[in-house]
Amino acid sequence: MTASSSSASGNHSLLPTHIAIVPDGNGRWAEKRGLSRLEGHREGMENMYRLVEYVDEYKIPYLTLYGFSTENWSRPEEEVLGLFSSLTEFIKRTSPDVHRRGIKINHIGRLSELPEEFRQSIIDAVELTENNTGMTLNIAFNYGGRAEITDAIRRIIDDGIPSEKITEDMIENYLYTAGMPSVDLLIRTSDERRLSNFLIWQTSYSEYYFTKVLWPDFRKKDIDKALEFYRQRKRRFGGL
Ligand code: IPE
Ligand code: MG
Numbered sequence: 001m002t003a004s005s006s007s008a009s010g011n012h013s014l015l016p017t018h019i020a021i022v023p024d025g026n027g028r029w030a031e032k033r034g035l036s037r038l039e040g041h042r043e044g045m046e047n048m049y050r051l052v053e054y055v056d057e058y059k060i061p062y063l064t065l066y067g068f069s070t071e072n073w074s075r076p077e078e079e080v081l082g083l084f085s086s087l088t089e090f091i092k093r094t095s096p097d098v099h100r101r102g103i104k105i106n107h108i109g110r111l112s113e114l115p116e117e118f119r120q121s122i123i124d125a126v127e128l129t130e131n132n133t134g135m136t137l138n139i140a141f142n143y144g145g146r147a148e149i150t151d152a153i154r155r156i157i158d159d160g161i162p163s164e165k166i167t168e169d170m171i172e173n174y175l176y177t178a179g180m181p182s183v184d185l186l187i188r189t190s191d192e193r194r195l196s197n198f199l200i201w202q203t204s205y206s207e208y209y210f211t212k213v214l215w216p217d218f219r220k221k222d223i224d225k226a227l228e229f230y231r232q233r234k235r236r237f238g239g240l
Pocket of ligand 1: 072
């Protein structure tokens with residue numbers, strides 16, 4: 001059974017509400033073809049846009065994409081600068097189409113430490129789409145799960161919250177994903193089986209789907225396989 005036949009029959013509870021993706025393998029994809037790593041990243045970006053369209057067609061309310069982690073700064077400067085320059089162009093070029101689809105773009109991560117032009121392209125995309133009521137698309141740039149929890153603790157203390165008022169729900173409201181549901185399905189490509197500091201709070205009860213497919217090759221049939229995998233899980237959340 002395909003995901004579309006399921007949603008066509010109205011069985012939406014079998015579709016995840018929130019999908020998170022670690023798109024990995026751009027570099028290996030490029031190396032296999034004798035291309036530069038940057039060309040792999042560019043191909044990966046084009047695929048991000050295709051993927052947003054596929055996921056949006058299933059009317060999945062939340063999609064979170066890992067674009068650049070707080071640890072990725074340790075890569076060679078040439079790769080980092082090239083990546084941000086391509087990303088700036090990519091965000092400027094694609095955000096009007098994303099907007100036309102009614103998608104709301106939201107950034108998660110430490111925005112202030114990102115290169116100025118790139119930062120501005122994100123701010124513009126978020127502003128352009130802020131009143132949209134369709135899918136929420138979280139883009140994680142300079143994101144780290146530990147940084148997110150650290151930032152939450154700082155703000156809780158700055159707000160003068162007494163310790164007895166601290167609950168899990170309250171902490172959630174201080175995360176970058178405040179007001180959004182936890183992740184139901186986490187997908188990582190390129191045969192790596194790590195979370196790599198992504199959404200460590202929000203994925204504590206997620207289903208994890210790993211595939212050998214390298215990110216630039218991950219297409220509609222691959223998202224369908226991930227959704228089929230999800231449908232077959234029995235989620236018990238610690239119960240029986
Ligand atoms: C993922 O592809 C993109 C980013 C982390 C920015 P990689 O760059 O990690 O590709 P591999 O793992 O070297 O193949
Ligand atoms: Mg990698």
